[in-house]
Amino acid sequence: MRAFALYGTIGSLVVTALATAPAGGVTGAPGAPPAPVAHRLEFGRCAPVEHLPSSVECGTLTVPLDYAHPDGRKIHLTVSRARATARGERQGALVFNPGGPGASSMEFPLYGGLPKWSKLARAYDFVGYAPRGVGRSAPLSCQDPGQFAKAPTDSRMHPDAAFKRKKVAEARAYARGCVRRAGSALPFYNSVNNARDLDMLRAALGERRLTFMGASYGTYFGAVYATLFPGHVRRMIFDSVVNPDPRQVWYRNNLDQDVAFERRWGDWLRWVARHNGQYHLGTTRQAVQRAYNTAVTKLRRTPLSGKIGVAQLQSAFLKTGYNDAFWPLRAEALSGYLHGDPKPLIAQALPRPAGAAAEENSAAVYTAVECNDARWPRSWQTWNRDNTEIARTAPFETWDNAWMNLPCAFWPDRAESADAELDAAAHRADRPEGGGDLVNAADRTADAALDGALHGQRRPLDVHTAPGALPPVLLLAAERDAATPYRGAVELQQRLPGSSLVTENGAGTHGIAFNDNACVTAYAEAYLLHGKVPARRVYCAPRAEPVPGQQATRSQQHALPGK
Numbered sequence: 001m002r003a004f005a006l007y008g009t010i011g012s013l014v015v016t017a018l019a020t021a022p023a024g025g026v027t028g029a030p031g032a033p034p035a036p037v038a039h040r041l042e043f044g045r046c047a048p049v050e051h052l053p054s055s056v057e058c059g060t061l062t063v064p065l066d067y068a069h070p071d072g073r074k075i076h077l078t079v080s081r082a083r084a085t086a087r088g089e090r091q092g093a094l095v096f097n098p099g100g101p102g103a104s105s106m107e108f109p110l111y112g113g114l115p116k117w118s119k120l121a122r123a124y125d126f127v128g129y130a131p132r133g134v135g136r137s138a139p140l141s142c143q144d145p146g147q148f149a150k151a152p153t154d155s156r157m158h159p160d161a162a163f164k165r166k167k168v169a170e171a172r173a174y175a176r177g178c179v180r181r182a183g184s185a186l187p188f189y190n191s192v193n194n195a196r197d198l199d200m201l202r203a204a205l206g207e208r209r210l211t212f213m214g215a216s217y218g219t220y221f222g223a224v225y226a227t228l229f230p231g232h233v234r235r236m237i238f239d240s241v242v243n244p245d246p247r248q249v250w251y252r253n254n255l256d257q258d259v260a261f262e263r264r265w266g267d268w269l270r271w272v273a274r275h276n277g278q279y280h281l282g283t284t285r286q287a288v289q290r291a292y293n294t295a296v297t298k299l300r301r302t303p304l305s306g307k308i309g310v311a312q313l314q315s316a317f318l319k320t321g322y323n324d325a326f327w328p329l330r331a332e333a334l335s336g337y338l339h340g341d342p343k344p345l346i347a348q349a350l351p352r353p354a355g356a357a358a359e360e361n362s363a364a365v366y367t368a369v370e371c372n373d374a375r376w377p378r379s380w381q382t383w384n385r386d387n388t389e390i391a392r393t394a395p396f397e398t399w400d401n402a403w404m405n406l407p408c409a410f411w412p413d414r415a416e417s418a419d420a421e422l423d424a425a426a427h428r429a430d431r432p433e434g435g436g437d438l439v440n441a442a443d444r445t446a447d448a449a450l451d452g453a454l455h456g457q458r459r460p461l462d463v464h465t466a467p468g469a470l471p472p473v474l475l476l477a478a479e480r481d482a483a484t485p486y487r488g489a490v491e492l493q494q495r496l497p498g499s500s501l502v503t504e505n506g507a508g509t510h511g512i513a514f515n516d517n518a519c520v521t522a523y524a525e526a527y528l529l530h531g532k533v534p535a536r537r538v539y540c541a542p543r544a545e546p547v548p549g550q551q552a553t554r555s556q557q558h559a560l561p562g563k
Contacts, residue, residue, distance in 0.1 A: 002100060002217070002366050002404075002483075036063070036070035038203035043081055049136070056082050056109045061129070063200045065138075065188050073185075075138035077197060079129040082109030086122035092234070093205045094124035094528070095198070097131070099216030099240075101191075102365035104130040116514045116521060120528055127205065132197055133189045133365040135358075140189060142178035142364040149356035152309025154300065157395035168380055171406035178368060179412050186412070189368040192461060195225040199232060209234035211528070215511050216240050216484060219475075220249075223463045223492055230470040235531065237524055239476045239513045243488030244463040244495060250370045251377060254405055255390060256485050261401075262394035264321035264482040264508050271545065272331045278548035279335040292317070295337055304342055308349045314400060316349035321397075321482040322510045324543070328550045367407050374460045376408035383409060413458075467497040472533040475501040476520060480508030493536075500533045507542035516543045 039062075046058035058080050065073040084090040096108045108128030112121030120126075133140035156163055178186060198221070202210040211234045214222035219238035226233055243253055269285040269292075276283045281291040296310050303309045316333070319326045333344040377383055383402060391398040473496055477489035486503070493501045502523045504512050513524045519540035526532040 002102065036067070036200065038200045041079065041201075041204035043079075046080065047078075047136075050078070050080070050106055052080060052106070052109070056080050058106075061197075061201055061204055063132070063197050065185060067193065067196050075132060077129055077132060077137040077201075078106060078135060079127065079201065080106045080109050081128075082112055082121070082126045084121065084123055084125050085112065089123045090125070091123045091529075092125070092211055093127045093207055094120065095127045095129070095201060095205075095210065095212050097129075097198075097212075097214045097218035097222070099214075099218050100134075100362065100366055101131075101194075101217050101369035102134055102362035103217075104128070104134050106130055106135065111514075114514075119525060123529055124211065125205075127201075129201060131194050131365070133368065134361065138185075139361055140178075140364045140368055141181050141361060142174055142367065143360055145356040145360040148360040148363065149351055149353065151307045151312055151351045152299075152303035153311040154309055155311040155314045155400055157399065158391060159399055164384065167403045168406065171403065172410045174367070175371075175407040175410040175412070178364065178407070182368070186368060187372055187458075189365060190372040190458075191221040191224050191369060192228075192373075194221040194369070195228055198222075198225050199229050202232060207234075208232075211235045213237040213239065213513070213528075215513075217242060219484070219492070220244060223496070224461050226465060226470055226473065226496060227461060227463050230465050233471055233473070235471065235528060236473040237476065237513060237527065238473065238489075238492065239524075240481055240484045240510050241475055241477050241489035241492050242484050243491050244460075245491050246374070246460040246462055248488075248491075249374045249460040250405070251374070251408075253488075254401055255386060256487075257483060258387075258390050258394045258398040258401055260480075260482040260485040261318070261321045261397045264480060265396045267480065267508060268320040268327055268330070271327055272334075275331070275548045279331045280339065281331070281335055291338060292334060295334060298337075304337070305346055305350060307351055308346065311400070312349045312351060313345075314397075316345075318397060318400075321508070324507075324509050324546050327546045328548055331548070363404075367405075370405065371408040371411040372458060375458060376405075376411065378409055380409065463492070464495040465497065470496060470498065473499045474524065474527045474533060475499055476504075476512050476524065477501065478504040478507045478509055478512050480506065481510050482508060483510045500535065501537050502534065503537070503539050505539050505542055509543070 041059045041061055043057040043059040045054070046052040046056055050058060052058070058078060061077040061079050062074050063077060064070045065075050081093075096105045096111075097103075098105050098108075105128035109126040111117045112126050130137040132138050154163075159167070182189075198210070198212070210225075210229075210232055212222055212225070214220075214237070216239075219240065220242040222236060222238055223242075223244050226236060243249075243256070248256070266285060269288045272279055272281055272288045273284050282288045295313060299308060299313055300310050317330055320330050329344075329348060333348050336342065337345040383406065387398050387402045475489050475493055477484070477486050479486050489501055489503075493499050502520055504517055504520055507517070509515065512520045514521050517540055523534055523538065523540075
């Protein structure tokens with residue numbers, strides 16, 4: 001399950017020699033290749049495909065595919081910017097990442113038009129970008145978008161052996177598709193390279209030190225950045241914090257999500273039960289669950305509109321775990337469907353073919369980054385044992401989450417990716433232009449074999465900084481967050497000495513800055529505008545629960561999961 005992108009859609013410098021070598025953090029080994037130099041980032045009109053207004057300008061950042069070979073193959077990342085609205089108050093650039101992996105912040109410059117962001121927009125250039133693999137930034141794909149988005153599809157909380165065999169075969173085929181489509185580039189989509197790219201962006205913007213806000217997965221590679229480049233940090237906000245413990249990244253983090261999502265699903269069930277007079281789905285959590293199970297049975301038998309099956313229902317209702325603003329919407333949809341009005345459910349769960357390519361791209365980047373970052377169990381028996389055990393008490397999302405991540409059990413090492421590219425080049429070699437491809441692929445295969453011999457299996461970076469090495473950073477977390485369980489924020493605070501943690505008590509919305517809790521927003525605003533950090537631990541009362549029949553406001557919608 002993705003650490004979903006936050007703050008979703010809200011609308012359909014000089015040349016510098018600032019290099020990206022680690023500053024005050026991890027240093028290169030003797031004889032390591034020189035760090036690449038970020039050159040001027042030129043801004044101009046945005047491409048029409050970005051659907052951004054003329055108030056936003058765009059540029060292209062060139063970075064190495066492989067930082068071990070900075071003079072080798074280059075890739076190009078798309079960047080967007082809206083300048084600070086009050087030049088006399090300007091403090092520099094604020095770079096934002098909304099999570100994923102696989103999400104873009106190209107629309108972040110538009111946030112300055114929202115009231116809760118307006119003070120920051122006076123002081124900062126709002127800078128967004130599409131990380132490597134995402135959108136037009138060296139786009140990654142693992143599967144035909146039409147095949148990826150096919151519907152209706154099934155989902156089972158307690159799958160039988162035949163269903164499991166089918167999903168294992170699909171996961172194996174998906175991993176092969178990633179190798180076939182990306183070739184030797186596949187291993188370079190990872191969190192360390194995302195952090196290195198971020199430092200290239202800092203330098204290309206002309207910023208001596210980075211001001212950054214990362215949400216969800218953005219907190220993880222932001223923490224990797226802080227480990228590698230603590231001397232390059234000005235201010236950092238980590239909102240909804242991923243647990244960075246290398247033992248958790250990523251297999252165990254996903255298992256922890258399953259338990260946390262069950263708790264949040266229970267929060268929604270109890271809320272619906274308290275408002276039975278509005279929704280007529282039952283007066284207890286158990287009764288509302290039975291109503292949901294009835295919808296599952298009906299959709300498995302007869303998909304709605306021919307496209308909404310059980311998997312589409314589950315995907316739509318999973319969002320109740322991300323943001324309370326979904327609670328009235330989903331309750332209305334479930335009630336309507338079971339009482340003869342399917343229109344709300346169709347509006348909320350029907351797949352949209354126009355978004356298939358973007359969704360497939362996002363899933364491909366998610367899979368590549370998480371599989372590349374860490375070692376995953378290679379034995380299906382391990383996955384089956386662990387997920388069966390968790391599903392006994394947390395069935396709502398456990399197996400769907402397992403299927404999403406299972407390609408990592410069959411993920412290739414770097415040499416296998418290079419071999420796949422060599423095979424593809426060999427098939428093209430009969431063409432007049434194919435000889436150069438074959439030579440290049442053979443070179444990459446040799447490089448990959450050497451890299452594997454020198455570096456062995458992939459392992460997550462051990463995120464941490466020494467006391468005093470990093471300026472104070474601000475962590476924000478909701479106590480009942482499901483996508484990034486709260487103990488991840490506690491873990492990161494221990495690893496970043498001097499950091500402050502703001503907790504929204506008793507709440508579970510994923511992404512709490514500049515949302516519906518004025519207490520949290522005040523801490524975030526004071527930090528970014530004035531550098532003020534609270535005590536080591538401070539607490540905010542929870543936001544008010546949603547009201548039955550309430551629709552998400554525009555302000556709330558900018559904080560809903562974007563994927």
